[in-house]
């Protein structure tokens with residue numbers, strides 16, 4: 240494999256916005272008329288009494304059984320194709336425990352994610368073209384960062400700016416924050432983008448883009 244671009248999974252490749260709202264409502268954490276994506280749900284739930292625990296349990300339900308209702312982020316296949324055309328390999332590196340701390344008897348989160356990737360054609364010879372062996376799940380953020388370093392990624396794309404602010408984040412890896420459809424982009428030690436095509440424009444040589 241040539242030079243590698245590393246991608247986060249949750250809320251980068253896969254979007255859970257509708258799932259957060261739907262499951263949050265079914266758990267009685269959100270009013271029935273609530274509309275909003277993950278950031279709004281998080282804000283609302285964490286402001287409740289015992290909000291952190293409620294938010295953790297909601298996340299466990301969303302990233303486990305709720306994954307069936309999640310959507311592939313728009314433009315993902317086109318981005319992956321552009322990367323291949325430009326001679327880059329793709330790896331997915333995700334901070335995801337086997338089961339959620341808030342729901343230890345619940346769904347195996349890694350199995351659920353692998354099955355979702357296969358079903359959506361990201362792996363298994365589908366149009367996404369990602370090798371099953373090129374998907375890494377790590378138990379802590381530090382392990383994730385260590386994996387990004389050991390794989391020697393040229394660039395990494397993530398929706399969580401905290402990842403790029405970690406002191407251990409490897410210096411040579413170019414940092415790309417992707418907040419799909421965001422109104423406002425934060426600034427920090429990263430390049431910030433709203434879409435996969437913006438990431439491609441920043442990362443890939445012009446002839447391979449479209």
Ligand SMILES: [Mg+2]
Nearest residue numbers: 247249250398
């Ligand atoms: Mg993420």
